[in-house]
Amino acid sequence: MKIELRPLQGTSSGYYLLMAGMALVALVGLAAVWHMEHNGHIVTGMNNQIVWGLPHVFAVFLVVAASGALNVASMASVFGKTDYKPLAPLSGLLAIALLLGGLTVLMLDLGRPDRLIVAMTYYNFKSIFALNIFLYSGFMGFVIVYLWTMMERSMNRFTPVAGLFAFIWRMALTTGTGSIFGFLVARQAYDSALLAPLFIALSFSYGLAVFLLVLMLACKGSGRPVGDALMAKFARLQVIFISAGLYFVTIYYLTNLYFTRHHAFDRFILMDGGIYTLLFWLGPVFLGGILPLVLLLHPRIGQMRRRVTACAALVVGGGFAQMYVTIIGGQAFPLVIFPGHQVSSSFSDGVINTYSPSLPEWLLGFGGIAIVGIIVMVALKVMGFLPERLDDETLQQHAAAQGAAHA
Numbered sequence: 001m002k003i004e005l006r007p008l009q010g011t012s013s014g015y016y017l018l019m020a021g022m023a024l025v026a027l028v029g030l031a032a033v034w035h036m037e038h039n040g041h042i043v044t045g046m047n048n049q050i051v052w053g054l055p056h057v058f059a060v061f062l063v064v065a066a067s068g069a070l071n072v073a074s075m076a077s078v079f080g081k082t083d084y085k086p087l088a089p090l091s092g093l094l095a096i097a098l099l100l101g102g103l104t105v106l107m108l109d110l111g112r113p114d115r116l117i118v119a120m121t122y123y124n125f126k127s128i129f130a131l132n133i134f135l136y137s138g139f140m141g142f143v144i145v146y147l148w149t150m151m152e153r154s155m156n157r158f159t160p161v162a163g164l165f166a167f168i169w170r171m172a173l174t175t176g177t178g179s180i181f182g183f184l185v186a187r188q189a190y191d192s193a194l195l196a197p198l199f200i201a202l203s204f205s206y207g208l209a210v211f212l213l214v215l216m217l218a219c220k221g222s223g224r225p226v227g228d229a230l231m232a233k234f235a236r237l238q239v240i241f242i243s244a245g246l247y248f249v250t251i252y253y254l255t256n257l258y259f260t261r262h263h264a265f266d267r268f269i270l271m272d273g274g275i276y277t278l279l280f281w282l283g284p285v286f287l288g289g290i291l292p293l294v295l296l297l298h299p300r301i302g303q304m305r306r307r308v309t310a311c312a313a314l315v316v317g318g319g320f321a322q323m324y325v326t327i328i329g330g331q332a333f334p335l336v337i338f339p340g341h342q343v344s345s346s347f348s349d350g351v352i353n354t355y356s357p358s359l360p361e362w363l364l365g366f367g368g369i370a371i372v373g374i375i376v377m378v379a380l381k382v383m384g385f386l387p388e389r390l391d392d393e394t395l396q397q398h399a400a401a402q403g404a405a406h407a
Contacts, residue, residue, distance in 0.1 A: 003086045003394060005151070005384030008222050015221065015377070022373040029367015032360035033108045041111065044361050049353035050331040055109035057323045058365030060177065061206065062102030062372065063136075064199055065319070067174040068207020068241075069094040070143065070166060073150075077163025083233065083395060086387040087215070092147040093385045094211055095170075096140060097375040103136060105368035109361075128176065128183050135169070135176045142166040151384075174200045181326065186337075188265040189330030194255060198248040202322065205241035208234070209315035214376060216309050218386055227392030232302030235311075239296050242315065246289045249322075261336075268333050268352075269325065276329035279321045288318010328355055 008015065036043055046053040073088035073095075075081040084091075107113050123130040146162040149155040178199030181190040212234060219226050253270065256262035269280055292311040298304065332353045344350075380386055 003390075004388045005086075005089060005386065006388045007384050008218075008381045008386070012221065015381070019374065019377055022370040022377065025370035026367050026374060029363050029365075029370065032363035032367065036360050036364075037111070044358045045356045047353070047355070049335070050328060050355040052327055052331060053109070053355065054324075054328075054357035054361040055105050055364045055368075057320060057327055058368050059102045059106040059109065060327065061319055061323045062098045062105065062368060063177055064174060064203045064323075065206040065210050066095045066098035066102060067139075067170045067177075067200075068203035068205070069098055069211050070170050071204060071207055072211055073146065074163060074167040074170075077146075077150075077160050078167050083230065086390065086395070089147060089150055089385045090215065090218075091211060092143050092150070092166075093376060093379050094214060095143050095207075096147075097372045097379070098207075098210065099136065099140060100375060101368045101372035104371055105364060109364060128179050132176045132180065135173045139166075139169050139173045142169045171200060174203045181330070186335065187330055187333075188262055188336060189269075189326075189333050192252065192255065194248070194252045198245075198252055201241075201244040201248040202319065205238060205245050205315050206319045208238055208241055209312040209319070212238070212308060212312040213316070216305065216312075218380060219390065222386070224386065225389055225391040226305075227390055227395055228302035229392045230302075230390060230395060231305065231308055235296045235301040235308055238311065238315070239293055242289055242293055242296075246285070249284065265333050269329055273329060273332075276325050276332065280325045280329075283321020283325070284318040287314050288316075288321065292318075331355075 044053055070091055072084050072091035074091075076083075076085040076088045107116060119130075119133065123133075125131070142162070142165050146159070146166045149159040149162045175196045178196040182192055182195035184190040215226070218224075253266055256266045269276055271277060273280075292314050295307055295311050298307070301308065332355060334350050334352065
């Protein structure tokens, strides 16, 4: 039995209302960009010490989630899990949309977006930023080819190979994103090779959480059934991914405790950091980690659609808190220019740097999310990225047919 991919049908008022809302948020985000570019970044909360603000939190989260969103497709094509094959096109679409949304925020936040052509034509190969340009563009290209092989019947025989290359590249992409921070040896908050595997582990749970939110919203809005067995598999998978993320976060801070020069930073984040300490324990640890783990371990979780959706939303919220603590908290901690020496000057030496995100920064970040939503909604309306049915009986028949074909 072949599961058909169908575009969203009809002219639902809810669809167009949501699309109009997304377009409005995107336009307001562009207005915020114009305001910041016209008046300078003095209108933001950023300063000489904290140069990566809230838009970078949105951008990095979206890029990391883009990598993880491709996991559903990779499980089908690379690891042979045929149950996920009908959802592989939606997985690839989300990966592209999230990456485009994240890069849009990143480009518009850095200032002088008109000089992007310079960054694309002149490279400093000692810079991880330059290498990431290749990683971003390569990921986009591999996923587009991957989608082509999945959705063009005559190219289906190349799907496993394309999926393998896309999987390898998404690992490299997330490694490069984590290394942006890990290679900054001057800051005690970063300066760790563990940030690369940490970002990879976090991408699994973030990407799957975003995928589940989009899947549940799209299927509920279009009246397409989703089987209990499939939801239970996603819940178990999310438990594994959340556990892996918590494990690497724990190892990261335990490793810092092994080095005396990092003790002060660990104490800052874990105990004395004020808003950063609160966000860390409340966000990625409790709301985005422990609580979803407990909720998703229910034996009948496949029947609890609202609980799965709520847990996915908690993981997303915890992910934003994790990125905020990592990016903003890492810059707020004083930069140690001369290790082992006491330094005193009038330029904020040894002082915890303050940062309060401004309204334009919030609007730019939400504008990036709106761009992701617009891309996904238009694609689902125009092309068949979403299966017509995902109930348990249909998926079982599809899996049996796939197994017989391979045999």
